[in-house]
Amino acid sequence: MTADVRKLPTGFGRLWTAQTVSSLGDGVSHAALPLIALTLTRDPMALAVVTAAGTLPWLLFGVLGGALVDRWDRRRTMWVMDAARAALFAVPAAAAALDVLSIPLLAAVAFLLGLGGLFFDTAATAYLPDLIGRDPVMLERANARLRGTQTAAAGFAGPPLGSALLALGRSVPLLADAVSFACSALLVRSLPAASRTVSQARESLLRQARAGASYVFRDRLLLGLALRPAVGNIAFLAVETVLALFAHDHLGMDTFGFGLLLTAEATGGLIGAGIASHLRRRLGTGAALTTTAAVEGLAILGLAVAPNAYVAGVALAVCGAGMGATMVLGPSLRQAIVPAHLMGRVASTSRMLAMCAAPLGAFLGGWLASTYGVRTPLFAAAGLLLTMTAVTSTMTNNRRVEAALRAAADVTDQPEPRDPVQAEARR
Structure with missing residues (x-):
């Protein structure tokens, strides 16, 4: 069988880089947030609340979030959500620096991060065919690259980096994740707009x-x-x-x-x-x-x-x-x-x-x-x-x-x- 030599569009490289940088930040926070919570409490139920808060948006707003993404411009949704998550991480970072961090604050941040992730992930999934077309072979190639680098960044590089940064202070890994989201937002902002018309549905x-x-x-x-x-x-x-x-x-x-x-x-x-x-x-x-x-x-x-x-x-x-x-x-x-x-x-x-x-x-x-x-x-x-x-x-x-x-x-x-x-x- 002849190998498919078609190249992915230039814009995909920016999307790939954006998601890789964001995944690295996710790996950092995935290791750091539980450890930060442990500095505040040893109550298993309190720790469970922080963990559960991040998944709650999917349970409450999953389908409605998808309907909103289908109404909105997908590229704009992605970069706005990343910019919002970058700003959001500044809140617990500042609270940690001022020594006023608490479990309720971490739970609220986890919930809002999960909500932002709902909109970003849904919009990114829907935007990819807009960017590279609906050819299954090209979609497989793109998803393989995205999945591979996300696994490497979030599964290999991010967690040890998060633990190392935490040794420098509780606010440091949070600021690092904020920077990763800000970089991702800038990259996504530079992507081409989707060719199809986005309706203002009533x-x-x-x-x-x-x-x-x-x-x-x-x-x-x-x-x-x-x-x-x-x-x-x-x-x-x-x-x-x-x-x-x-x-x-x-x-x-x-x-x-x-x-x-x-x-x-x-x-x-x-x-x-x-x-x-x-x-x-x-x-x-x-x-x-x-x-x-x-x-x-x-x-x-x-x-x-x-x-x-x-x-x-x-x-x-x-x-x-x-x-x-x-x-x-x-x-x-x-x-x-x-x-x-x-x-x-x-x-x-x-x-x-x-x-x-x-x-x-x-x-x-x-x-x-x-x-x-x-x-x-x-x-x-x-x-x-x-x-x-x-x-x-x-x-x-x-x-x-x-x-x-x-x-x-x-x-x-x-x-x-x-x-x-x-x-x-x-x-």
């Missing part, structure tokens, strides 16, 4: 949000693509909840060893993102997605029965590779087949399902471990992943994928009759 926001959600639930392919991360989050959070305890009690690993275990998973994620296009060419997108889902389930099963840290590390690396490939193939396919005027709503609905599922996984993991033993959540997660693979395999098979791609190639982006965006497009 239809009910709730009705538009409902239309986006129903579009996902009525399309078996899109529903299958949404179920995978939702069910996957239940399984992976169940594992994550007990992984540290499992590593300590059953694998005999210390804190440094546990860090290496997580690094193995991130390394697998990088490899998976890199081989995603190869899997799609060899197997077809649908079969590749089914394969990666099965690999994840089998890898978690391998982790559950791992006799030592080395086998556990290999299992997590294989699981990470499956996840990395899935997170390139799934979004690329969605971006290629969903009409542009619905992209924000479809993306946010899918993300909201995944975010809502995460707390269920954490609760399930904790309950199973306390009731039946620490290995039980791992076996349950593996069973859940393999069952999900079997259920969704017909929903996302090659035949459905190819039919959806053909339909997307044949149909121009004309909004639904009840959607004001369509009325404007027709005019």
Whole structure:
């Protein structure tokens, strides 16, 4: 097969750089914020409030946020959200410098950062096809680069940098993240505007949000693509909840060893993102997605029965590779087949399902471990992943994928009759 030598547009490099810089800042804050919270309290419930506050916006405003993104200019939404998050980080940084930082303030900041992330992530997902077109091959290439560098920046470079900066003072990592968001905002601000017209829709926001959600639930392919991360989050959070305890009690690993275990998973994620296009060419997108889902389930099963840290590390690396490939193939396919005027709503609905599922996984993991033993959540997660693979395999098979791609190639982006965006497009 002849290699595709087409180049991504120049603007993609700026978007790529912006998201890489922002991801580095995310990695810094991901390590620093929990440690900063620990300097304020040792109450587990208080720490849980800070963690939960960051995910709450997706539960409260996920679909509505997608409807707003579909109304707004996506590039402007991205740079405004990054600029706002840069300014927001200055608040706890100043509070830390003045020694007035508190758990309620950190929780409020986490909530607002999560809200900004909701709008930015949804707009970025919807903007990418506007920037580079709807060719699945080009979208895969772009998503692979974005996913790879985000994993490297947030998973490898950011956390140790955050810990090192925290040693210089509580405000230092917060200021570093503020700078990363400001740089990202400037880069995104320089990107070309989307070619399509952005409508000032007058239809009910709730009705538009409902239309986006129903579009996902009525399309078996899109529903299958949404179920995978939702069910996957239940399984992976169940594992994550007990992984540290499992590593300590059953694998005999210390804190440094546990860090290496997580690094193995991130390394697998990088490899998976890199081989995603190869899997799609060899197997077809649908079969590749089914394969990666099965690999994840089998890898978690391998982790559950791992006799030592080395086998556990290999299992997590294989699981990470499956996840990395899935997170390139799934979004690329969605971006290629969903009409542009619905992209924000479809993306946010899918993300909201995944975010809502995460707390269920954490609760399930904790309950199973306390009731039946620490290995039980791992076996349950593996069973859940393999069952999900079997259920969704017909929903996302090659035949459905190819039919959806053909339909997307044949149909121009004309909004639904009840959607004001369509009325404007027709005019």
